[in-house]
Amino acid sequence: MRILRLILARLVASAFTLVLVSVVVVVGVQGLPGDAAARILGREAPAAARARLREELNLDGPLVGRYLHWAGGAVRGDFGTSFASRLPVAGFLGPRLLHTLALSALALLFYVPLSILPALVQARRPDGPLDRAITVVTVLILSAPEFLSATLLLFAFAVIWPLFPPMVQLTAGMGWGAYLHMLLLPAATLGLLLATYGVRLLRESLIDIHRADFVRMAEFKGLSDRRVLWRHVLPNALIPWMNATALNIAFMIGGVVVVEKVFAFPGFGSALVDALQLRDLPVITAGVMVAAAIFILVNLLADIGALLASPRLRTLG
Amino acid sequence: MRLRLPHAALRWGLAILVLHALMAGFGPLVAPYGQAQMMAGMPIEGASLAHPFGTDQMGRDVFSRALAGGWIVISLSVAGTLAGVVLGAAVGLFAGTVGGWADEVLMRLSEAFLAIPFLIFALLIVSLAGPGLQGSPGLLVGVVAAVYLPRVARMSRAAALEVVARDHVLAARLRGEGAWTIARREVLPNAIGVLLVEFAVRAGYAPILVGTLGFLGFGLKPPTPEWGLMMAEYRNLLTTQPWAVFGPGLMLATLVIGLNLFTEGLSAMASRAGPGRGP
Numbered sequence: 372m373r374i375l376r377l378i379l380a381r382l383v384a385s386a387f388t389l390v391l392v393s394v395v396v397v398v399g400v401q402g403l404p405g406d407a408a409a410r411i412l413g414r415e416a417p418a419a420a421r422a423r424l425r426e427e428l429n430l431d432g433p434l435v436g437r438y439l440h441w442a443g444g445a446v447r448g449d450f451g452t453s454f455a456s457r458l459p460v461a462g463f464l465g466p467r468l469l470h471t472l473a474l475s476a477l478a479l480l481f482y483v484p485l486s487i488l489p490a491l492v493q494a495r496r497p498d499g500p501l502d503r504a505i506t507v508v509t510v511l512i513l514s515a516p517e518f519l520s521a522t523l524l525l526f527a528f529a530v531i532w533p534l535f536p537p538m539v540q541l542t543a544g545m546g547w548g549a550y551l552h553m554l555l556l557p558a559a560t561l562g563l564l565l566a567t568y569g570v571r572l573l574r575e576s577l578i579d580i581h582r583a584d585f586v587r588m589a590e591f592k593g594l595s596d597r598r599v600l601w602r603h604v605l606p607n608a609l610i611p612w613m614n615a616t617a618l619n620i621a622f623m624i625g626g627v628v629v630v631e632k633v634f635a636f637p638g639f640g641s642a643l644v645d646a647l648q649l650r651d652l653p654v655i656t657a658g659v660m661v662a663a664a665i666f667i668l669v670n671l672l673a674d675i676g677a678l679l680a681s682p683r684l685r686t687l688g
Numbered sequence: 689m690r691l692r693l694p695h696a697a698l699r700w701g702l703a704i705l706v707l708h709a710l711m712a713g714f715g716p717l718v719a720p721y722g723q724a725q726m727m728a729g730m731p732i733e734g735a736s737l738a739h740p741f742g743t744d745q746m747g748r749d750v751f752s753r754a755l756a757g758g759w760i761v762i763s764l765s766v767a768g769t770l771a772g773v774v775l776g777a778a779v780g781l782f783a784g785t786v787g788g789w790a791d792e793v794l795m796r797l798s799e800a801f802l803a804i805p806f807l808i809f810a811l812l813i814v815s816l817a818g819p820g821l822q823g824s825p826g827l828l829v830g831v832v833a834a835v836y837l838p839r840v841a842r843m844s845r846a847a848a849l850e851v852v853a854r855d856h857v858l859a860a861r862l863r864g865e866g867a868w869t870i871a872r873r874e875v876l877p878n879a880i881g882v883l884l885v886e887f888a889v890r891a892g893y894a895p896i897l898v899g900t901l902g903f904l905g906f907g908l909k910p911p912t913p914e915w916g917l918m919m920a921e922y923r924n925l926l927t928t929q930p931w932a933v934f935g936p937g938l939m940l941a942t943l944v945i946g947l948n949l950f951t952e953g954l955s956a957m958a959s960r961a962g963p964g965r966g967p
Contacts, residue, residue, distance in 0.1 A: 391800040399816060514945040516896040518903045518919065519937040522926070526934075530927050537926075625807035632904055643808065644904060647815040659812055663803045 378675055385671045392663045397438050400656050451653035460657045464642060471627055471638035477554050481562025486569030494577035509567040517564055517626055521633040524560045538635040557634040564626060565619040572615045576608040610680050617673030621666045698953025704946030712758030721749040723756035723913050732929050741935030750932045754939050757913035764825060765894035768832025773887045776840025781875050784848025786867035798838035806835050814906040823909035832897055836890050843886055847879040888954050892947035899940050915940040
């Protein structure tokens with residue numbers, strides 16, 4: 372029952388963080404000193420237009436009331452009306468978010484083998500030529516800005532060797548095959564960018580665990596190399612890897628903004644960037660909250676996963 | 689990853705950084721063309737000896753522009769990182785020293801800021817700053833600092849917690865000194881090593897952050913030759929003159945590789961985890 376209590380405590384802490392984020396964001400977006408309406412419309416806008424916008428965006432009145440107004444709508448799924456597109460924010464961001472979730476899911480399919488297989492190869496002969504070569508490649512990818520790596524992949528696979536379209540265009544009636552074709556290159560890019568960090572971490576823990584006593588013991592018992600790897604080394608090395616993966620997914624929420632921009636992918640990230648450029652406050656508030664909520668949720672799941680996976684944490688009070 | 693010879697990483701990193709510093713400092717003086725000089729060559733020429741990165745739509749020499757961008761990227765990154773580390777250290781050391789509810793409030797607040805993905809947080813600040821400030825170097829320094837502040841605060845709080853248990857801190861408390869004085873006189877000198885490595889690790893990501901903001905249109909404004917912004921400006925030359933895109937990208941990537949190798953060596957010696965991904 373101790374584990375249930377631990378999970379419950381994490382749940383409560385996460386919910387608290389989410390509420391705190393919403394306060395920070397709503398107050399930040401609405402409560403900054405200066406006239407938000409003037410920031411949106413420019414200082415030259417007529418006073419009447421500014422007043423109308425202030426009214427529409429609920430910018431007048433005390434901050435506490437405005438926060439409660441926003442939160443009351445948010446829990447009912449009502450994030451207001453987009454100031455630029457005149458659509459309800461939820462109805463506008465929802466479909467974009469679905470595209471991005473599809474992209475991310477596909478990216479994870481690339482991420483898992485791309486982060487596990489090189490690490491297994493490296494850990495077979497630490498400091499051998501293959502290990503070093505893979506290390507150099509991962510360090511290079513890690514050091515390059517995401518927009519550079521993504522542009523390089525776009526250049527390689529959409530310009531030099533035009534397997535994929537250089538710009539992602541999603542239409543309402545397109546079939547699954549065409550949809551997948553559009554998503555494949557950005558998803559592979561995202562998966563590859565995330566995988567490098569996982570590779571480095573998994574290599575370290577594979578090598579560490581291989582040196583651990585219980586693995587030595589298994590080897591002395593005469594178990595085959597393969598059996599030692601699959602039964603003893605890999606399962607233990609995958610626990611920190613899962614944690615890193617959670618961090619990576621959290622990072623992906625930011626990285627997706629860059630990848631979507633490079634491939635002109637009409638997803639959540641590009642919608643948020645557009646809103647930020649237009650100072651579309653209702654969309655900005657909702658978008659930042661969605662990103663933070665996903666981040667918190669992923670971290671929560673990783674924590675719970677670590678609790679369930681680790682016998683030591685399970686019994687620790 | 690730990691290179692087996694930390695000194696080799698340190699040496700290589702230092703060599704690359706010195707080269708970049710020389711390019712940033714003297715590059716604009718010896719550049720073949722002025723960075724804003726139009727028709728330095730024919731428009732959209734490919735890479736050649738006369739134009740190592742080719743020319744752009746206006747016939748400007750991309751290499752000369754990229755050389756001129758070096759000191760901009762480096763000074764913005766250093767200033768932003770420095771501000772973030774100093775402010776973050778002040779908050780973190782104070783929180784760790786004073787403890788109690790102030791510590792609790794500061795840490796919960798930093799958790800809330802850290803829950804917003806850092807790039808989105810950075811874009812949010814630029815957007816909320818309004819059109820008047822957008823594109824100004826000062827705002828960019830502030831954004832880098834704001835992204836690093838909560839991260840550095842948590843690191844330095846952890847460092848402070850190790851120090852405050854020691855006797856000399858207890859002695860200072862018994863002398864009746866305030867938390868701020870203790871943080872400055874007793875805790876800071878003992879945490880300075882952690883903070884220096886922290887600075888190096890953060891500095892390694894700052895050029896990427898500056899470049900990403902430029903690339904997304906939230907950084908400096910054209911015609912500033914900032915590398916990320918240049919890559920965005922030349923995006924539509926990708927099929928005809930890819931050097932215009934990848935030349936500035938190469939400058940940025942090598943700078944970051946130099947910073948990361950340097951930090952890798954430094955942190956291997958200080959036995960702290962080296963640079964990972966992200967700020």
